[in-house]
Structures are given as C-alpha cells and as structure tokens.
Amino acid sequence: MSDDTAPEDPAVTALRFQSGACQALGSAFSAEILRLAAEDLAAGGPTAPLFAPWTGRDARAQMADAVPLRLLGALHDLALSGAAPGLAAHYPTPGAAGDAGAAWREALALMAGQQARLAAFMSHEPQTNETRRSAALLPGFLTVAAETGLPLRCFEIAASAGLNSLWDQYHYDFGGAVGRWGDASAAVRLDTDWRGPAPPLSTRARVVERGACDRAPVDVRDPIARRRLQAYIWPDQLERLARVEAAIEAVRAADLAVEAANALTWVERRAAPEAGAATVLFHSVFWVYMPPEDQAALTAAIQRLGERATADAPFAWLRMEAQPGNLALMDLRLTLWPGGEDRLLGHAHPHGAWVEWLG
C-alpha cells in the first residue's frame, strides 16, 4: 500500500521542476524524458542508483547542482557516442522529431549495463557554452567601441570553451528592420528575435587582444570534452547543436586557449586597463555559480581595475547575468570607466533567443 503522506523524494521534485523548465524554454523532448525519469525514480526503478550521490540533499541543492540536467546530458552523450544506436535512433535528427517515450524505454533497458558510464558522466560538473549569448553581448561591445572610439582588448571570465570569446568573428542577423553585423561569410551565424530600438550596428569593432579563463575550461580539441559540450544541448534544439559545432570549429581554427583559472585571481593579473585600447571584461551566465563572498570579492577587484582607467585607457565591465531569483531572464549591463556609471542596456532570453534592447 502506498503512503500518500510520505514526502516526495527531493530528486523527484527536482526532476519534475526541471521538466517544467525545459518545457517552458522550448525543449519538449527533454521535458518528457525528465518527466518519465521522475516517474521511474518515484517508483524506485532503475534510475534510482544514479541519484545515490545526492541522497540527503534537498531539491534546491539538487537543482543548484543541476542533477536533472546531468541525467539528461548523460543520456544524450550516450546517444551521441555511437555506443547505443538503439537509443540514438529515437533522438531528434534534422529529418525526424524523435520519440522521447521510446528513447526513455530504451534508456531504461540500457540503464543496468551502462550504469558506470552514466554515473561517471553525472559526477562531472555540467559544462555548457551557449554561442547565441554573443547576440546579446554584441551591442554592448559596440556601445564601448562607439563611446570610446578605441580598439578593444577583450577578456572573458567563466568562458567555458571560449565560444563567446570569438564574438567579433561571427555574423549576426537581427531581422530586416534592425540589420546585420559582421563577416557575411562567417560559418557561425547568429540570429535572434530583436525587440526595441536598433543597436549601434554601424559601429566597427576591432579586437586587438583577447584572453579567456574558466575554473574548468572545456578543451574542444579533446573529443570527449567536445561531446560533453554537445550533450548538454537539449536534443531537440538542433539549431543550437549546429551552432555549437560551427563555433567549436572556429575556436579550433583560432587556436584560442581558455586558461584554467579562478576569475577572482585572473582578472587583476590579466585584464588591467592599458593605454590605446578599451579593455572589456565580460561574462555571461556565471554570477549565480559563485558564493556571495566571491561575488563581493570579484566586484571589488573589478572596481579597483575601473579606478585605474583613464580616457586613453578606459575599462568596461559587460555582463549578461540572471536577474536575482529569476534564471529565465537575463539583464545586460555595462559599467564604463572613467565615470563608472552602471547601465542596464537590455534584457535577454537565457540562450539569446530574444534580446530586448533599451537603447
């Protein structure tokens, strides 16, 4: 007899919550896989051992650890690897929508044999890098270039694989009424649903120096790391998968290196303002991953760099980060020194699907 009053397993709560979030953010396939995983876990099915490392953690802690997304990524990685063709057959492809129910049945059948592999994938911190965030950051870079009239030195913290560090090498299409920017022959092509006035797209931006760090960089030359990055893209978002492929190739071609470093120590060592260029420190979807004391320390370090800025050596802090308590809505902010006025430039979808420019 089931006990209706027993509290729900926090992992089940987290899976259900993430399922709803995936649905809201446009991935019905992921939502269905996670819904079925929640059902299986609630019934004590074969999914349960994969959640054992998080036993005793409440649902909030499991969400902070992105445990449901780790399961989703582990299954997608298995499908992408070629080691489970029966699973892959039910995943979306350019020609077919996929069948989440059939994929889940196949996943359950594989669960015992692939337990160690899935658990090993889930033991890693999730790694994502969304190239289309560059569509939200671009107008910020252009604002700095337009207002300073200087070439740019660009330093990205929490860069993951560095895909957004090459923002100036991509082509952007903001729709007929707004316009385009960048190299028309670029392989990485970003479009977004633009809202509000047009950004300063007539501005040219010349990047004369760039640097990037992450505490756990993704080396796109490593095939396992590369597939991990792909696996964290929701399987039915095929245009995101195609985009990450193209951007990975761009990073390889540019030989961009993302240094393994904590942003806290890296910024002062690497991103101090220099005469003759505007130094831009930028980041996206990273702030919430730092504890409050690190957020305060990094803010103070950035403030110190800003205070060293002069008219000939300006310093900009550009970021696309979640509004407090709302991971589904990003604020695009710019602080430019000398002066140091903090400006809200706009808002954006977490993956850059739309950008609202405040002008």
Ligand SMILES: C[S@@+](CC[C@H](N)C(=O)[O-])C[C@H]1O[C@@H](n2cnc3c(N)ncnc32)[C@H](O)[C@@H]1O
């Ligand atoms: C959600 S990912 C976002 C990656 C990338 N900025 C993007 O927008 O696609 C967050 C990244 O922050 C990195 N990170 C978290 N704390 C960090 C720190 N203190 N220093 C450097 N990187 C950090 C993680 O390793 C991870 O790659």
